[in-house]
Amino acid sequence: MAWKVTVDQDTCxxxxxxxxxxxxxxxxxxxxxxxxxxxxxxLECAKEAAEACPVGAITLEEV
Ligand code: SF4
Incomplete structure (x- = not known):
């Protein structure tokens, strides 16, 4: 299973x-x-980063 990882450039x-x-x-x-x-x-690593991001700029989407 793969996950698409996106960083919102306006929020980061x-x-x-x-x-x-x-x-x-x-x-x-x-x-x-x-x-x-x-x-x-x-996913483990990407999820950890998403949870740690102070502004919630990271989204994960199953692809
Ligand atoms: S943790 Fe969030 S705010 Fe920090 S660099 Fe990563 S995406 Fe940007």
Whole structure:
């Protein structure tokens, strides 16, 4: 099962929590915002990051 991970670029405050918790799924861009790889099977890690995001910018959708 795969999950589509999205970071809302307007909401992200660029604190890099997701990238430090789950570096295989999230990386910080030159724009100072987090970017997610589009699909992952590592739900555990992506979910942990989504729950830790202080502004709720991360959404997970089953694909
Ligand atoms: S944890 Fe949330 S606010 Fe912080 S960089 Fe990741 S998406 Fe942005």
């Amino acid at each position: 405050i660029g604190d890099a929590i997701c990238a430090s918790l789950c570096p295989d799924v999230f990386e910080m861009g030159d724009d100072g915002k987090a970017h997610a790889i589009v699909e992952t099977t590592d």
